[in-house]
Amino acid sequence: MLIDSHCHLDFPELAADRDGVLARARDAGIDGMVTICTWVDKFDSIRAISEEHAEVWCSVGTHPHNADQELHIETADLVRLSAHPRCIAIGEAGIDFFYDNAPRAAQETGLRRHIAAARITGLPLVIHSRSADEEMGQILEEEVGQGPFPFVLHCYTGGLDLARTALALGGYISFSGIITFKNAETIREVCRMVPADRYLVETDAPYLAPVPHRGQSNEPAFVRHTAETVAAIRGVSLAEVGVETTANFYRLFRKAQSS
Structure with a gap:
């Protein structure tokens, strides 16, 4: 039993065969997935996917690459949209200094607005952080100091120091x-x-299909390969990783238990 905590079912590579993607996920033992919002202005389409498929939840947020194009999105907008029963998270938001596709000031502004929404709603913030360990660690310490909020550093690519700070x-x-x-x-x-x-x-x-599918279009069924590698690294069984990550998912994404 596994849950893919972060995918993008609205992206063309998956949307073209969404029914097949979901069927293969079920066959692989994937019990649920979260389709993550990257444009608040496109939230209606994200929400619709989660409404149509019982195993899919969604989030609402602006990817840092798009931050400067959604500065009109305020914290109150995120809070209002996140009230939908199938929306279980805020984000993804964050800072990405690897690509720098949006001005850094806009990325930070967007991130702090999303943090405020997570703090108000109690929904977890899905954080994108790339090549910005020091800056992300500082923002997290500052913001948690103003009031706690749940969060996950998704698709982790940082170092040990940021991981220790986040934990x-x-x-x-x-x-x-x-x-x-x-x-x-x-x-x-x-x-x-x-x-x-x-x-x-x-x-x-x-993106980022695991070995042995590297170079192919990724899909939720492939999370099993990631879980197998995690199990080997941690010296436990795949079943144990399934139990632990599923329990962790429902503890963090608490709204998923009732939606």
Whole structure:
């Protein structure tokens, strides 16, 4: 029993064969998935997917790449839209200094608005952080100091210091197919270190397909390969990873239990 805590079922690579994608996920033992919003202005289409499929939940948020194009989205908008029964998270939002597709000031503004929405609603914030460990750690410490909020660092690519900071602040860490790549030893080290009650697995589909599917379009069924690698790294069974990550998912995404 596994849950793909982060995928993008609205993206063209998955939307073209969504019924097939969901069927293959069921066949692989994937009991649920969260289709993650990257444009608040497109939330209606994200929400519709979750309404049509009982195994799919959704989030509402603006990806950092789009931050400067959705500065009109206020915290109150996120709070209002997140009230939908199938919406169980805020995000994804964050900072990405690897691509720098949006001005850094806009990314930080958007992130702090999403943090405020997570704090108000109690819904977890799905955080995108890339090549910004120091800045992300500082923002998290500042914001948690103003009032706690639940969060997960999704598709973790950072170092040990950011992971320790996030865990100390009550956050969760989610591992994607990157953990199966040869050059991902630091991420595997983080995986060994994370407590059993603080980690999740995801695909970030259609991106980052794990070995043995690397180079292909990713899909929720492939989260099983990520979970198998996590199990090997942590020295436990795949079944144990399934039990732990499912329990962690429902503890973090509490609204999923009733939606």
